[in-house]
Structure formats: structure tokens, C-alpha cells
Amino acid sequence: MRRAHPVRRVLGELWLVALLVAVLLVATALAPSLYFPPLGEVLAAIARGFVDGPLLGHLAYSLGNLLAGLAIGAVAGVSIGLLLGMSELAHRVVDPALQLLRATPKVALIPLLVALLGLGAEPKIAIVALAAVWPILLNTVDGVRGLEANAVDVARAFQIPLGLRIRRVILPAALPQILAGVAIALSLGVTVLVVSEMYAATQGIGFSVLQSGRSFDIVGTWAGTIVLGVVGYLLNLAMLAVERRALHWHHGPLDGSTEERGARG
Amino acid sequence: MTATALATGRPVATAGARTRRLVWGWRLALVLLLAGLWELSRAPWSPAAELLPPLADIGVALAGLPLRAETWAAVGATLGAALTGLAIAGVLGVALGTLLGLLPAVARATRLLVELARAMPVFGLLPVCILLLGTGFPLTVVIVVTACVWPFLVQTRLGVAGLHPQLRDVVRAYRVPRPLVVRRVLLPQALPMIGTGLRIALAMAVVVTIGTETIIQSTGLGERIAIAERSGAMALMFAYVLLAALLGLACNVLAVAAERSLTRWRPAEVG
Numbered sequence: 243m244r245r246a247h248p249v250r251r252v253l254g255e256l257w258l259v260a261l262l263v264a265v266l267l268v269a270t271a272l273a274p275s276l277y278f279p280p281l282g283e284v285l286a287a288i289a290r291g292f293v294d295g296p297l298l299g300h301l302a303y304s305l306g307n308l309l310a311g312l313a314i315g316a317v318a319g320v321s322i323g324l325l326l327g328m329s330e331l332a333h334r335v336v337d338p339a340l341q342l343l344r345a346t347p348k349v350a351l352i353p354l355l356v357a358l359l360g361l362g363a364e365p366k367i368a369i370v371a372l373a374a375v376w377p378i379l380l381n382t383v384d385g386v387r388g389l390e391a392n393a394v395d396v397a398r399a400f401q402i403p404l405g406l407r408i409r410r411v412i413l414p415a416a417l418p419q420i421l422a423g424v425a426i427a428l429s430l431g432v433t434v435l436v437v438s439e440m441y442a443a444t445q446g447i448g449f450s451v452l453q454s455g456r457s458f459d460i461v462g463t464w465a466g467t468i469v470l471g472v473v474g475y476l477l478n479l480a481m482l483a484v485e486r487r488a489l490h491w492h493h494g495p496l497d498g499s500t501e502e503r504g505a506r507g
Numbered sequence: 508m509t510a511t512a513l514a515t516g517r518p519v520a521t522a523g524a525r526t527r528r529l530v531w532g533w534r535l536a537l538v539l540l541l542a543g544l545w546e547l548s549r550a551p552w553s554p555a556a557e558l559l560p561p562l563a564d565i566g567v568a569l570a571g572l573p574l575r576a577e578t579w580a581a582v583g584a585t586l587g588a589a590l591t592g593l594a595i596a597g598v599l600g601v602a603l604g605t606l607l608g609l610l611p612a613v614a615r616a617t618r619l620l621v622e623l624a625r626a627m628p629v630f631g632l633l634p635v636c637i638l639l640l641g642t643g644f645p646l647t648v649v650i651v652v653t654a655c656v657w658p659f660l661v662q663t664r665l666g667v668a669g670l671h672p673q674l675r676d677v678v679r680a681y682r683v684p685r686p687l688v689v690r691r692v693l694l695p696q697a698l699p700m701i702g703t704g705l706r707i708a709l710a711m712a713v714v715v716t717i718g719t720e721t722i723i724q725s726t727g728l729g730e731r732i733a734i735a736e737r738s739g740a741m742a743l744m745f746a747y748v749l750l751a752a753l754l755g756l757a758c759n760v761l762a763v764a765a766e767r768s769l770t771r772w773r774p775a776e777v778g
Contacts, residue, residue, distance in 0.1 A: 255618050347751050435628075436628045441733075455638060464635065470627065470631035474631075475627075
């Protein structure tokens, strides 16, 4: 493929979005309806929300819960995944249970977690961790099991101690798969987080969007919705950057990282 | 399984029957351990004591589910909304994905738009959609479509874009008309990718449907779970959660089978 000048490439990707925003700005300003308030007002509401604080506070609360849940899910997923990846027997024993747990729609657990843990941050962190752990765990297992036989043999021949072997051989080799799992976990985590904030919460971006919808604050609803979308996109970009940085040494195709990316189930 | 074990140099158990007995023994031990932990966390001193019903009660509730009319109504509503949304998303996604795959300029111009839309947490759209559509079947379907159209679209675009050079030469040499190329070459070539999209989208459809039902309390499994939880019928709630899990598992099995049948005519190493 022919490489265009970077400026032209960016323009080639941006012009339609810019055009769409411009058209919407004009159309909603000229013909405002109850449900589609002028886009200018919505953007102003977003700016106000960030300057005066309420939107920023909700967003910080949500992101904090998301990251905490993801961290717990990642630690649990990678360590259990390592164990199951290295032991054929353990893997065979728990595989049916893993399949059932993975297939459980995590959003169905939200009412239970709210009943158990209340309305605060705990049930949100718990549901994100519960949703995040499976893709990371299963991808870690796949990554470890897909380890090249040569690497295993060499590590064994040199009698490299287990701790070192995990840190220097197994984890780096499985890293592309693990990060692909984290990417899936991220989008899943955002999904369940928003549901849990809408189901029962007192704070958070999902709560704030639903609340403004319920009180017929249409401008506020659109503002929150747009912020949610942009945040989701930025999180995806951040994840891509992390993958690129962590895997810059990795040659060849990054297994499975593109194909399953959209999965939220 | 044995092949991978050989390839990775792990010791392979020779006595298959003995290993199988060992595996089932460990599984039994695991189940007993988990059941013990469950009963332990229901002990009077545990904070979860009132919320966790005895396992036997959950079993009884699960066995009783098929006798309840509302169970069937809920499963029907959930499956109906999920599959309707999935079908619409499939048609839309494959059509748009084909278009984007065939027209790189359009794909480039819409890339950012697609990425933005795809990253949108669908449940974030609920409040706006409730205002526009009310809370009913159409709302759930629209939410499912918004969630499921992207895997179809992205996978189809990837599958359609880039014809193998040899095929391109053949198509050109024989002057095969464009529509025929799309139908007979490009779409079949994209089928494995579309199959993957279907598998991802089906799982998403069930999750999104149940999530929507939980939030807006419209007929379905999600609503049943929320109602059971709010009325304190914890055994019934766990039974419904299990039912949802089984439904998810069944959908996954179906999707994998569908994916396989879409790619059966292909040599295995290509998919």
C-alpha cells in the first residue's frame, strides 16, 4: 500500500467526522426538537461539567472503580491462568467449570452483588473484576500452552529455576495473548460497570447519565452519553498504546489480538 | 489435546482410563470443596448469611423453574429480543462491512466514526433511547443491534478486503462481473471471519439483552433476576442466574457449531 503524507492521512480520516459534527451543530441549532437539543448547548454542558466538577467527579469515580476491578481481575486471571496452563491435569479438571463461568452473563450477577455489598464502590469493583478475570485467565492459559516446545526444552535443559522460568520465559511468551485478553476485559469491564452504575448507585458516570435522563434533563443526558463514548474510545486507544509498548520486541503477528477485540460477551 | 501435549513436550499420560478417573476424582473433590465453602459462608457469623440460601433450596428452585409460566415467558422474551437484534445486526453489519471492504476510501473516511461508535458502551445509550423509544421490546432490540453490528461489520470488512493476487488475476482475466465476484468470491472468502463475528455477536446479544432487562425492568430473564433479588427470594434468584448461565452456554455451543459449519468447506489452516 502507498503511504500518504501523514497530514493528508489524518485529514482523510478526520474530514467525515468534522463534517458530521458541523452538520449536526447547524441542524440542531436551526431546528431544535425536544429530544435533540442544539449540539452547541450539549458541548457547553460538557465543558461546564468538567470545569465545575460534577461530571469530572463522576468520571473519576467510575474510572477508579474500573481500574481497581481490572487490576484485581488481571492479577487473579494471570496467576490462575499460569497454574492451569502449566498443569495439564488441573486444566482438565476445572475446564467445564471455566466454560460455565465464562458463559454466565455477568450482568445477571449485579443484583446479587448489590445485595451483598451495597451501593458503594465495592460491588462495582467486584463486578468489573468478575467480568475481567475470564478473558484474561483463558487467554493466559492459551498463551502458556502455546509456548514453543524448544523454549520449554531449553529452559528445562539449563535447569532454570521455576520462578525465573515463569518470569523470563513463560510470561514474556504469553504476553501477547495476555494483553489481548486484557483488551477484551477492558471493554467488558466498561460494559458491566455502566450497567451496575445504572442498576443501583449514588455516583459514577452511568448513574449521572441515567439520573439526568430520568429527570428529563435532555442536554445533560446527551452530554453524559457523549462523554461516555469518548472515554470508551480513549480507553481503547490507551490499551493499544500499552500493547504496542509492551510488545515492541515481539516480531510476527500478535496472536488473536485483533480478531476477538470487539468481544464483550 | 494429546497432540498439543506432545508438541509442547509435556509428559503424556499413557493410561487414558486412569487419567480420566483421576480427573473425575479431582472434579468431585472440587465440587465438594466449593459446596463446603458455600455452606461455611452461610454460617450465622458470616455477613452473607441471609443472602446465601442452602444449596438444596437452589436445586429445588431450579427444578421448579420449568413449572412456572413466567420462566418460559422470560426465556422467550430474552431469546426473542436477542435473536431479533442479532439478525438485524447481522444483515446490517455484513452489508456495511462489504461496502467498506470494497471501497477503501469510504473505509478510511469512516474509520474514526466506526471506532468511536464501537467503543461506546451500549448501555450508555439507554437513557437517551428510553427518552426516544420508551421501555419495551423495540428499545431492547435497538440496544442489541447497536452492540452487535460492530463485530459483523469489522469482521466482514477484514474478510472482504484484500483479494488473493492469483484470484484477482483470474477474476480479471475472465472479466467476471463485479456483483458476481462479490457474491461468489469475496463473501465466501469472508465467511470464516463473519463466522467469528457471529460467535462474538451472539454472546454479546445475550449479555446486552439481560443487562437491558435488568436496568429497565422489561419482561425477560434480567427482570426475573432483579425481581427475585428485590423480593428477597434468593434461592429463586440463584436459580435464574444459573438458567441465564445455561442459556449463555447453549448459545455459545450453538455459535461455535454455526461458525464451524460456515467454514467446513475450507481447509482447516485458513480459518
